[in-house]
Amino acid sequence: MEEYIANIEKYNFWHSTSKTGFKRNKYLNWLNQFKDNRLIKVLVGQRRVGKSYVLRQYIEQLINSGVKKTNTLYINTEYLEFDFLSDYKKLDAFIRYYKNHFNVKGKYYLFIDEIQQIEGWEKLINALSQDFTQEVEIVITGSNSELLSGELSTLLSGRYVQITVLPFSFEEYCEHLSLTKNRINYLHYLQTGGLPELFHLPNEETKRHYLGALRDTILLRDIIQRHHVKDISLLLDVFTYLVNNVATLTSITNLVNYFNDKKRKTTYDTIANYIGYVLQTYIIHKCERFDLKGKEIVGGNVKYYLNDLAFKNYLYSGFTHGYGYLLENLVYLQLLNHNFETFVGHMRNKEIDFVAKKNEKNLYIQVSFTIENEKTLSREQASLQAINDNYEKWIITMDELPFSNKDGIKYISIWNLDDHLNNWNV
Numbered sequence: 078m079e080e081y082i083a084n085i086e087k088y089n090f091w092h093s094t095s096k097t098g099f100k101r102n103k104y105l106n107w108l109n110q111f112k113d114n115r116l117i118k119v120l121v122g123q124r125r126v127g128k129s130y131v132l133r134q135y136i137e138q139l140i141n142s143g144v145k146k147t148n149t150l151y152i153n154t155e156y157l158e159f160d161f162l163s164d165y166k167k168l169d170a171f172i173r174y175y176k177n178h179f180n181v182k183g184k185y186y187l188f189i190d191e192i193q194q195i196e197g198w199e200k201l202i203n204a205l206s207q208d209f210t211q212e213v214e215i216v217i218t219g220s221n222s223e224l225l226s227g228e229l230s231t232l233l234s235g236r237y238v239q240i241t242v243l244p245f246s247f248e249e250y251c252e253h254l255s256l257t258k259n260r261i262n263y264l265h266y267l268q269t270g271g272l273p274e275l276f277h278l279p280n281e282e283t284k285r286h287y288l289g290a291l292r293d294t295i296l297l298r299d300i301i302q303r304h305h306v307k308d309i310s311l312l313l314d315v316f317t318y319l320v321n322n323v324a325t326l327t328s329i330t331n332l333v334n335y336f337n338d339k340k341r342k343t344t345y346d347t348i349a350n351y352i353g354y355v356l357q358t359y360i361i362h363k364c365e366r367f368d369l370k371g372k373e374i375v376g377g378n379v380k381y382y383l384n385d386l387a388f389k390n391y392l393y394s395g396f397t398h399g400y401g402y403l404l405e406n407l408v409y410l411q412l413l414n415h416n417f418e419t420f421v422g423h424m425r426n427k428e429i430d431f432v433a434k435k436n437e438k439n440l441y442i443q444v445s446f447t448i449e450n451e452k453t454l455s456r457e458q459a460s461l462q463a464i465n466d467n468y469e470k471w472i473i474t475m476d477e478l479p480f481s482n483k484d485g486i487k488y489i490s491i492w493n494l495d496d497h498l499n500n501w502n503v
Contacts (some may be wrong), residue, residue: 078174084158089151090136091179097137098130098273099253103414107240108135108216117206117233118216121224122242123359123384124299125291127273128218129153131242132188135216139186147179149186154194165197184212192217192224199229206236218242221299222357241359244271244385246414247407248495260475263492267403270387285391292316292360292388300354311336311343315351319361319381320393324402324409326366326378326421360384364409367420367432369464380421382409400475401446404491405430408444408473415498427460439468440501448474448488461486469501 086092104120108131111118120128136149150172152159162168176185187205192198205213219225225239245253247266253276256262269275272291278284296312306312318332332348355361362382366375383389383406412419412433422429422441431442441461448454461470462484471487478488489497 078171078178081158081161081171082175082178085152085156088153088156088158090140090146090149092146094137095133097134098127099249100134101127101131101242101249104131104240104242105134105138109138111238113214115206115214115236117202117237118214119225119237119239120216120218120242121222121239121359122218122220123244124220124295125272125274126242126244126359126384128220128242129155129190130273132190132216132218136186136188144186148181148184149188150175151188151190153190155191162195165195165199165201168195168198169201184214187213187215189215189217191220193219193221199232203232203236206233220295220358221303222359241413243410243414244387245273246271246411246495247492258492260477260490260492264475267386267400267407268390270385270390272385272387275387281391284387288387288391292392295358295360299358304350304354306351306354308343308347311341311347312351312354314341315348316355316361317393319352319355320383320389322381323383323389324380324405326380328378360388362409362413364419364421364431366423369422369424369429369432374420375423382406384410399446401444404446404473404475405444408442408491408494411494411498412442415495415501422464424460424463427463429460429464435501439466441468441470443470443472444474445472446475448472449476458484458486471497 088095108118120131122128132151136151139149140146152162154162162171172187175181189195189198192202202215202217205215225233225237247258247263250256250266250271251258251262274287275284278287296316300306300312301309314336315332318335329345329349329352333343333345336343336348356363361384364380364382366378367373368375386403386406389403408431409419412431417433417435417440420432420434422432429441430444433440433442441464443457443461445453445457448457457472461472464470469487470485471489473489473491473494475491478490482488487497
């Protein structure tokens with residue numbers, strides 16, 4: 078075991094510091110909220126959104142607050158040096174060796190990145206969380222929504238808290254690059270993306286290669302290998318279809334007909350399974366329709382939104398798709414980032430882009446790239462004015478907005494949206 082300690086030392090803080098990158102304060106604050114208890118802290122999200130950096134930032138924070146360096150153990154199953162931890166028994170044996178090696182006294186902190194790679198990991202994590210003979214705080218990450226589903230969720234019931242880590246918001250993007258929040262910078266954000274690694278790559282071609290490799294890794298490791306997918310070409314085509322139809326009402330039946338028309342024979346169940354697999358990786362999100370009259374979710378058509386527009390902008394830029402759809406995608410992500418439960422609103426013959434729910438209140442939102450055209454403005458206003466309740470109604474746009482709020486509707490320039498969401502329901 079001694080050689081394992083030596084091999085992973087460079088990833089830990091035992092004798093040196095580690096690069097921790099741009100501080101993701103939202104997630105650090107969340108971890109601090111649940112600090113000093115036995116709840117398992119779970120960070121989930123798409124690969125390469127920065128979950129590992131959040132863990133290292135939290136470790137650094139703990140050490141700066143007085144925690145002994147050797148009382149922290151960081152494991153990342155993505156690195157070859159951790160390949161020896163293939164199952165929970167080997168992980169258990171190594172943790173015991175680590176504690177003995179460093180003569181760990183009192184509370185220690187265990188961090189495991191991409192824990193789903195360790196077979197049977199839930200057995201050990203569950204046992205550690207209940208072991209009253211030792212003090213341990215556990216933080217884990219994963220890139221698949223099945224991480225805490227089914228039997229595992231039951232096993233850990235009441236003993237874990239979970240948060241989804243997203244790519245950089247526009248607010249983080251501007252802070253990281255020392256930019257002003259304005260229309261020009263938001264347009265650039267819209268045309269690039271918020272994946273942290275993108276900001277350190279030198280040119281467009283490198284970014285394209287990076288995103289292609291990331292997409293292939295997600296499809297291969299998190300879907301094809303995990304679910305033993307046979308028709309890999311169809312899986313890629315399903316993903317491509319979803320990317321190029323973001324913010325568009327879509328049904329599984331429509332997809333089946335689309336592929337059948339192209340002489341790609343498939344079935345409803347196959348397409349449903351493939352979409353489900355893609356959703357599990359967090360690379361795409363599903364937004365269901367909510368009937369404002371019946372106050373219930375409507376089956377059938379749904380909308381899909383990309384976790385980061387970089388996949389669209391760099392890999393499928395040749396497919397025409399209006400900026401309005403991309404803007405709607407970013408609004409959806411900002412609502413997720415502010416912990417809203419979000420739906421597409423349905424009301425008779427009208428559609429509301431978003432019904433965002435939080436703290437037992439609704440927020441109704443229309444998104445339009447511009448409302449300088451009187452016809453467009455009237456259309457967006459009419460949908461909101463048809464809602465007969467007193468919850469807030471917003472129109473979000475890329476315009477500078479030469480007019481003020483009126484008719485009970487608030488008009489917001491997209492680059493100021495975070496400020497309004499921060500102040501909502503305060």
